[in-house]
Amino acid sequence: NPFAGLVSHLRASWLSGKTRPMEYRLTQLEALGHFLDDKKQEILEATASDLGKTPFEAELSEILLCKNELHETLNNLSRWMKDEHVDRTLAMQLDSAFIRKDPYGVVLIIAPWNYPIHLFLVPLIGAIAAGNCVIIKPSEVSKKTQRLVAEALPSYLDKDCFAVVTGGVQETTRLLENKFDYIFFTGTSCSPPVGRIVMTAAAKHLTPVTLELGGKNPCYVSDTCDVTNVARRVAWGRFFNAGQTCIAPDYVLCTVEMQEKLLPALRKAIDDFYGPNPQESPDFGRIVGDKQFQRVRRLLGSGRVAIGGQTDEAERYIAPTVLADVLPSDPIMQEEIFGPLLPIVVVANMDEAIDFINSRERPLAIYAFSSDDKVVNRVLERTSSGGFCGNDTLMHVTLTSLPFGGIGNSGLGMYHGKFTFDTFSHHRGCLKRRMGQEPLNAPRYPPYSQQKFGIIRATSTVTRKDSCTLL
Amino acid sequence: VERMQQVVGRARAAFNSGRSRSLEFRIQQLKALERMVQEKEKEILAALKADLHKCGYNAYSHEILGVLGELALTMEKLPSWAAPQPVKKNLLTMRDEAYIGYEPLGVVLIIGAWNYPFALIMQPLMGAIAAGNAVVVKPSEVSENTARLVAELLPQYLDKDLYPVVTGGVPETTELLTQRFDHILYTGNTAVGKIVMAAAAKHLTPVTLELGGKSPCYIDKDCDLAVACRRITWGKYMNCGQTCIAPDYILCDPSIQSKVVENIKVTLKEFYGEDVKSSPDYERIINQRHFKRVKSLLEGQKIAHGGETDEASCFIAPTILTDVSPESKVMEEEIFGPVLPIVTVKSVEEAIEFINHREKPLALYVFSNNKQLIRRVISETSSGGMTANDVIMHSVVPDLPFGGVGHSGMGAYHGRHSFETFSHRRACLIKDLRLEAVNKLRYPPGSLEMMHL
Numbered sequence: 001n002p003f004a005g006l007v008s009h010l011r012a013s014w015l016s017g018k019t020r021p022m023e024y025r026l027t028q029l030e031a032l033g034h035f036l037d038d039k040k041q042e043i044l045e046a047t048a049s050d051l052g053k054t055p056f057e058a059e060l061s062e063i064l065l066c067k068n069e070l071h072e073t074l075n076n077l078s079r080w081m082k083d084e085h086v087d088r089t090l091a092m093q094l095d096s097a098f099i100r101k102d103p104y105g106v107v108l109i110i111a112p113w114n115y116p117i118h119l120f121l122v123p124l125i126g127a128i129a130a131g132n133c134v135i136i137k138p139s140e141v142s143k144k145t146q147r148l149v150a151e152a153l154p155s156y157l158d159k160d161c162f163a164v165v166t167g168g169v170q171e172t173t174r175l176l177e178n179k180f181d182y183i184f185f186t187g188t189s190c191s192p193p194v195g196r197i198v199m200t201a202a203a204k205h206l207t208p209v210t211l212e213l214g215g216k217n218p219c220y221v222s223d224t225c226d227v228t229n230v231a232r233r234v235a236w237g238r239f240f241n242a243g244q245t246c247i248a249p250d251y252v253l254c255t256v257e258m259q260e261k262l263l264p265a266l267r268k269a270i271d272d273f274y275g276p277n278p279q280e281s282p283d284f285g286r287i288v289g290d291k292q293f294q295r296v297r298r299l300l301g302s303g304r305v306a307i308g309g310q311t312d313e314a315e316r317y318i319a320p321t322v323l324a325d326v327l328p329s330d331p332i333m334q335e336e337i338f339g340p341l342l343p344i345v346v347v348a349n350m351d352e353a354i355d356f357i358n359s360r361e362r363p364l365a366i367y368a369f370s371s372d373d374k375v376v377n378r379v380l381e382r383t384s385s386g387g388f389c390g391n392d393t394l395m396h397v398t399l400t401s402l403p404f405g406g407i408g409n410s411g412l413g414m415y416h417g418k419f420t421f422d423t424f425s426h427h428r429g430c431l432k433r434r435m436g437q438e439p440l441n442a443p444r445y446p447p448y449s450q451q452k453f454g455i456i457r458a459t460s461t462v463t464r465k466d467s468c469t470l471l
Numbered sequence: 472v473e474r475m476q477q478v479v480g481r482a483r484a485a486f487n488s489g490r491s492r493s494l495e496f497r498i499q500q501l502k503a504l505e506r507m508v509q510e511k512e513k514e515i516l517a518a519l520k521a522d523l524h525k526c527g528y529n530a531y532s533h534e535i536l537g538v539l540g541e542l543a544l545t546m547e548k549l550p551s552w553a554a555p556q557p558v559k560k561n562l563l564t565m566r567d568e569a570y571i572g573y574e575p576l577g578v579v580l581i582i583g584a585w586n587y588p589f590a591l592i593m594q595p596l597m598g599a600i601a602a603g604n605a606v607v608v609k610p611s612e613v614s615e616n617t618a619r620l621v622a623e624l625l626p627q628y629l630d631k632d633l634y635p636v637v638t639g640g641v642p643e644t645t646e647l648l649t650q651r652f653d654h655i656l657y658t659g660n661t662a663v664g665k666i667v668m669a670a671a672a673k674h675l676t677p678v679t680l681e682l683g684g685k686s687p688c689y690i691d692k693d694c695d696l697a698v699a700c701r702r703i704t705w706g707k708y709m710n711c712g713q714t715c716i717a718p719d720y721i722l723c724d725p726s727i728q729s730k731v732v733e734n735i736k737v738t739l740k741e742f743y744g745e746d747v748k749s750s751p752d753y754e755r756i757i758n759q760r761h762f763k764r765v766k767s768l769l770e771g772q773k774i775a776h777g778g779e780t781d782e783a784s785c786f787i788a789p790t791i792l793t794d795v796s797p798e799s800k801v802m803e804e805e806i807f808g809p810v811l812p813i814v815t816v817k818s819v820e821e822a823i824e825f826i827n828h829r830e831k832p833l834a835l836y837v838f839s840n841n842k843q844l845i846r847r848v849i850s851e852t853s854s855g856g857m858t859a860n861d862v863i864m865h866s867v868v869p870d871l872p873f874g875g876v877g878h879s880g881m882g883a884y885h886g887r888h889s890f891e892t893f894s895h896r897r898a899c900l901i902k903d904l905r906l907e908a909v910n911k912l913r914y915p916p917g918s919l920e921m922m923h924l
Contacts, residue, residue: 015827017851056915086870097868102853104876181877199672203665206682208881211675229907236914273915283915371904380899384574387898392910396900399569401558407576407895408653412677414896427883429856429871430849431864435695435840445705446742446752448528456532 002171006163007178010106010133013160020103020131022081026074028128031156032121033070036063039152043117046144050116052286052316057241062117065398069122072400072417073129080129080421083430091440091459096432101425103131104208105181110172110198112186113142113288114244114338119212120149123184126420132182133161137175140168141288176201182424184415186212186246195411210413210423212246213406214336215363219249219393220353220379222370223258230369230391231265234342235273237367237393239320242285243296243340247365249393250337251326252344253353259324259344263306266342270307270320279310279317287316287339296339302330303343328356350375354382362386362408367393386410475643478635479607479650482578485632486605492575494553498546500600500629504593505542507628508535514624515589518616522588523710524755533710534590537867541594544869544886545601552601552890555899563909568901573894575603576677577653582644582667584658584681585757586713586807588614592621595656596634598889604654605633609647611659612640613757652676654893658715660805661878679882679892681715682875683805684832688718688862689822689848691839692727699838699860700734703811704742706862708789711754712765712809716834718862719806720795722822725815732775732791735811739776739789747788748781756785756808765808768801772812797825819844823851831855831877836862855879 018024036043043062047053053062073080083098107127111120120136127134136153138146150164165175176183176198185198195211202209221230237249254262274281287293293316300309303326308319318340326332326343333343347353357366357379364386368379376390386406389396397404397416405414415423443455490496508515512535519530555570579599583592592610599606608625610618622636637647648655648670657667658681671678690699707718723731743750756762762785769778769790777790787809795802795812802812816822826835835854839845845859855875858865866873866885874883884892 020850054915060913086868088868092864092868097865097871099872100849102876105853195675196672199675200669203668203672206661206664206668206680206878206881213675226904226907229904229910232907232914233910236910275916281915369904373901376901380572380901384577384895385897388572388900390568390899390901391904392900392902395564395902396569396898399558399561399564399898399900401560402569402898402900403571403896404898407897409675412675426853426876427872428854428876429865429868429873429883430859431857431861431868431871432845432859433861433864435698435838435860438698438701441702441705444532445701446529447744447750448526448752453528453531456528456536 001174001177003165003175003178006135006165007106007180010135010161010163014105014133018158019133019161022078025128025131026077028157028162029070029074029077029125032125032128033067035153035156036066036070039148042148042152043145046148047116047142049144050113050142051242051244051288053241054283054285056283057285061115061241066118066121066125069125069400069417069420073125073421076418077129077421080418092431094434094437098430100428100430101130101421102428104424104426105132106135107132107182107184107424108135108137108175108180110137110183110185111139113139113145114241114246116142116145117149119186123186123415123420126415127182127184127424128162129421130424132424134163135175135180136162136164137172138164138166140166179205180207183207183209184423185209187214210405210415211411212404212413212415213364213409213411214246214338215361215406215410216250216333216336217247217363217365217367217385218353218357219252219367220350220357220369221252221254221258221262222350222368222372222375223255224372224375225369226371227258227261227265228268231262231269232272233392234367234369235266235269235320238342239270239273239284239340240394242287242318244285244288244338245394247387247394247397249342249367250363251333252342253347253356254344255348256346259346262344263322263324266322267307274320278308278320279312279315284320287318290316292338293318296337296341299332299337299339299341302326302332308340350378354379357383362406362410364406364410365389365396475637475646475650478637479578479647479652481632482605482607482635485630486575486578491600491605491630491633492603494550497601497603498549500634501542501546501549501597503628504597504600505539505546507624508538508542508593511624514620515617518620519589521616522585522614523713523757525710526751529709529752529754534587538590538593541869541886542597545597545890548887549601549890552887564900564902566903566906568899570899572897572899573602573890574897576893576895578605578607579654579656579893580607580609580647580652582655582657582659583608583610585611585613586710586715588617589621591658595884595889598884599656599893600634601890602893604893607647607652608634608636609644610636610638612638654678656882656884656892657681664880679874679884680880681873681884682833682878682880683715683807684830684875684879685719685802685805686716686832686834686836686854687822687826688721688836689819689838690721690723690727690731691819691837691841691844692724693840694838695840696727696730696734700731701738702861703836703838704735704738704789707811708739708742708753708809711756711787713754713757713807714863716856716863716866718811718836719832720802721811721813722816722825723813724817728793728813728815731813732793735791736776743789748786753789756787758785761807762787765806765810768806768808768810770800772799772801777809819848823848826852831875831879833875833879834858834862834865853877
């Protein structure tokens with residue numbers, strides 16, 4: 001077991017208790033802020049090299065959004081750490097009942113390649129804030145970023161409590177043989193099988209997990225809407241990071257009439273964003289690797305190419321593409337696309353769209369566009385997904401006050417903001433009683449009698465107002 | 472296999488019909504459950520008597536009173552629990568609707584245990600119903616009378632398709648676990664907990680595992696020993712020690728060990744009289760297998776009190792063991808019986824270290840007049856839950872989450888925690904299709920003004 005030494009070293013640090021005091025956690029968190037500031041240029045360069053991430057997108061997703069989470073955590077940590085006092089029954093008025101937020105111990109964060117800094121850093125913020133020791137496993141697919149994190153991050157953090165492990169599938173498998181107290185896994189387009197592997201490994205040690213997976217995020221566009229705005233918001237969400245976003249709108253559902261209106265609007269939006277030749281735009285990314293490039297390019301065969309469709313293998317460039325008249329049985333509708341292709345599947349009406357969505361695995365996000373509130377709400381009410389955004393794409397995950405997570409095949413658990421802190425804490429129910437007032441306990445002790453029972457029954461008679469249970 | 476597929480399939484079809492979602496429907500089902508408990512009280516108590524030799528008052532206060540209280544609480548609070556929760560917005564989303572919606576997960580599976588066979592089905596069940604799910608109920612076959620009763624009664628009071636009861640043993644449960652559920656709540660032991668989680672992993676099903684472990688009980692020199700020992704005696708020997716949060720073993724200074732034994736002996740006499748076996752208030756071990764298991768833990772131990780057994784009636788007397796070695800068999804596994812080992816430690820530091828070198832327990836107890844010491848024990852250890860200066864009681868505070876950590880489990884329930892466990896918290900952001908100007912900043916061609924918003 002090549003990682004046993006590392007894990008037990010961290011476990012010893014954990015048992016020493018050094019990660020528990022708030023001051024310690026704040027110091028480590030502030031150091032993370034310095035890492036983002038000092039290494040900003042290196043981060044931009046590494047992500048540009050790894051997946052052609054544009055400086056704008058990189059600064060937004062890898063720096064700005066991370067700093068938001070960091071500041072939210074630094075501002076609120078002392079409040080989040082406080083014991084949460086709860087309501088007590090009448091008989092316990094003199095006792096103290098509260099929920100204590102305990103760290104779990106040694107936790108593992110496994111991150112993917114598409115937002116390679118963000119997707120380990122944001123969970124890491126919560127894990128440190130909650131008082132844990134952490135092993136970080138960045139993705140080997142985003143090679144330069146992995147090297148940057150492995151080389152630079154440890155010098156900012158306490159090496160006894162935080163470590164970076166590099167490697168591929170083999171190393172991750174060996175790592176998962178160890179006992180962790182929590183495992184946080186974010187996967188990409190091949191997620192469901194890997195998510196299962198992680199959870200099965202966790203089961204051997206009864207390790208709780210959060211799995212942030214993926215799926216096909218449907219985007220319903222109703223007939224009553226401002227087509228120009230819809231096209232811009234959908235195109236933005238789809239083509240950001242060249243489509244390699246777990247919450248990107250994966251496919252559009254609309255009527256054939258709306259498809260005809262959408263196509264020119266999408267063409268204009270793409271032109272506004274990236275110019276007539278997106279390959280020359282500094283604002284459009286690339287596919288991360290050859291394997292992924294081949295996979296996405298194969299999907300071009302579905303439906304008919306209405307916009308884009310150009311590819312350049314040397315650059316791993318695939319143009320922002322819209323495919324029209326795609327059939328549910330087409331290959332592009334069988335897997336999460338994770339690339340800059342937007343298929344349009346024609347439906348007769350909203351009900352058919354809802355049935356279509358509900359006949360498939362529950363996705364990470366559902367999008368619905370309509371100027372009619374009722375339509376948006378009906379789609380929301382009659383479907384199930386990790387999260388939902390009406391009349392826009394992606395934006396629900398930029399609010400730190402909203403939980404971010406999946407359901408069913410798209411994942412389990414959630415994070416962002418306080419939810420990350422809660423994810424990495426054990427919520428321990430605590431009751432502090434007094435040694436005195438022992439006569440009050442008398443009715444609960446044997447020998448049992450009708451009289452004692454009468455007292456118990458009387459003092460715990462439930463009315464709609466009081467909720468007294470035992471004693 | 473077919474039977475399981477059909478039962479689960481029917482539940483899923485019933486859930487997909489949407490009828491379990493309205494608050495009115497959920498409250499109607501909860502009211503029916505309440506009626507069931509009130510109308511069938513006699514039958515429930517008879518089943519508990521037959522399964523665990525539990526007397527009327529005890530059974531009522533442990534398994535019925537608590538259930539009725541939680542039902543009333545759930546029905547009262549459900550509208551507020553289920554209401555969408557608006558969240559804090561930022562500048563960009565100021566004019567939007569942002570909230571967390573509570574939605575049912577779908578079809579959930581509840582696997583009960585045999586030690587509080589009625590309560591451990593009812594409490595999770597009411598939470599799952601309150602959250603709008605369909606529920607497959609699998610009571611423990613070990614407490615066979617209660618299992619049979621639950622299988623008879625639930626269909627008489629609840630929607631038959633939405634809330635089916637499945638009975639059977641290990642083969643049936645194994646088969647059931649191959650089906651796809653949207654959440655599984657299992658109460659039982661650590662070994663089976665791993666099996667349940669591995670089965671759940673195949674479908675990416677979230678789980679709540681209420682397991683067990685050895686719940687330590689530290690008695691400080693500075694405390695009212697008589698009171699402490701009375702409370703410990705109550706929690707240890709109720710249900711013949713078969714309580715997941717019973718104080719499993721005592722840690723104390725050698726100088727007070729004999730006083731602890733004396734106090735417990737006095738209390739035992741007070742509770743059960745001279746002849747424990749003839750007290751109507753003392754239960755029995757659930758079956759032969761567990762009887763033999765618990766009895767074998769006595770081998771080679773110094774028995775300070777008790778030790779009498781009677782295989783025919785699965786009777787084991789309330790027993791205290793002194794000067795127990797940490798390496799002995801009785802200190803390896805959860806006892807789940809009326810045997811109380813005392814392990815001596817010289818200081819609270821030693822006690823904390825002892826506790827921390829073992830698996831995290833479901834409950835932890837500390838008795839002391841010294842508030843500093845109590846605070847220290849809480850801060851330097853980890854456990855599912857804990858009570859200071861008493862035992863068991865943290866599990867009856869409705870708003871405290873009840874669950875384990877590490878080998879003692881994951882997830883929690885009781886009260887609103889049950890509702891949250893069985894709900895999906897869906898992030899919802901509803902924007903306006905107009906006001907596109909605000910969005911211009913985020914679109915390419917890249918602008919850095921966006922950064923500084």
